[in-house]
Structures are given as structure tokens and as C-alpha cells.
Amino acid sequence: MQFSLLEIESMSLKHEAVSQQNLTRLPTFRLFPYSCRYCVYWESTKNFDEKVPQSEAEKLKSEWFKNTLERFGSCGFIVCRNCDSVGYAQFGLPKFFPRVSEYSSGPPSDDAVFLSCLYVPKRELRGMGIGKCMLEIVESDLLRRGYKAVETFARKGSESSPAGPLEFYLKHGFSVKRERDEFPLVRKELGRR
């Protein structure tokens, strides 16, 4: 497990790679099934509103991490303030996320890593630079591992989506690759500002 310290607006934050051992520390913030810990939206193609039972969701999430860690390597991290999980990022090759097939602006490219989630659950902690910092961590990790691009579905006109709003990504060097509906596929070549 890797730790490093981020200093944002005098908050001391650590980021911690997700492993089989710390899955219980994924953010929980609202009722099941919307917490990151129990959310299997990307890991399955079941109707999200059908509500997979909690134990089944935990099992699926755990199996997803086991498989993706083995085949891809580090694929998520938690940002912690003291013992509180205040940010979460999850990513991997598009083939690890069956839900991508449902997006009209897809598919994500085979040469890109797909960012499935970038989230700061607490509203009062948004707009302070945590999201930008998480994106930089994802990008530098993937660049170091030899990947050439990162892609995600960002949302137009609302921030309510797994990766967040389009404006956030346009501000951080992404451009729209394909747009068929309110969830355009955006892409950034790694190593470019």
C-alpha cells in the first residue's frame, strides 16, 4: 500500500491505493447502494435501480478489485483526512468496466485507461483542489506505467455523474472525442498540459 501526503488549503491529506485489505474504507456517505463501497454500477450491467443486495455488492466489488489488481495493477485510491475518506478515484482498461457498452458516446479507446469514478463525496470539501489533485495523481501514475491516454464520460450540464462535469475535464486538458448525448467521451493524452 502506498501513502503520500498532499497539502491542500492547510488540510493534510493522504492517498492510499485500494487493495483487498482496505475495501471497507471506500467512502460510505449515503444509504446503500450509492456509497462507493457498495456501488457496482461500472462493474456490472444489472439495472442499477434493481439494488443488488449489500452482501452481493461487496462480494462483486471485492472480486472486481482482485481481478483488476492482478491483471492491470493499481486501479483506485482513497484520499483520507485523518480517518475520514474524503475522495475516491477508480480506473482501469475499458474492458474491466462492462457498463461502458451502454454509453452512446463510447466505446472508450483500446489505447486509453478509463477513469470510471472521480468523486469528492462531501459538498463542503469540493472546490478546494482535491479533485484536481486526484486527477493529477491518476495521470502521473498512468504515465509512469507507460499508458498514453486517459478517457472518461463527463456530464454536460450537471456534475452528477460518476466522473463529474464536463467543465472540470475541459479545464484540465481533456477534449471531447465523441459526443452523442449528455455524457460525451473526453480524452487527454498523458504528458500534455
Ligand SMILES: CC(C)(COP(=O)(O)OP(=O)(O)OC[C@H]1O[C@@H](n2cnc3c(N)ncnc32)[C@H](O)[C@@H]1OP(=O)(O)O)[C@@H](O)C(=O)NCCC(=O)NCCS
Ligand atoms: C467533480 C469533482 C470531482 C471535482 O473535485 P473538486 O475538488 O470539487 O474540484 P477542484 O476544487 O479540484 O476544482 C478544480 C477546478 O475545476 C473546476 N470545477 C470543479 N467542479 C466544477 C464544476 N462542477 N463545474 C465547473 N467547474 C468545476 C473548479 O472551478 C476548479 O477550477 P480553477 O482551478 O480554475 O479554480 C467534485 O466536485 C465532485 O465529486 N462532484 C460531485 C460529482 C458527483 O455528483 N458524482 C457522482 C458520483 S457517483
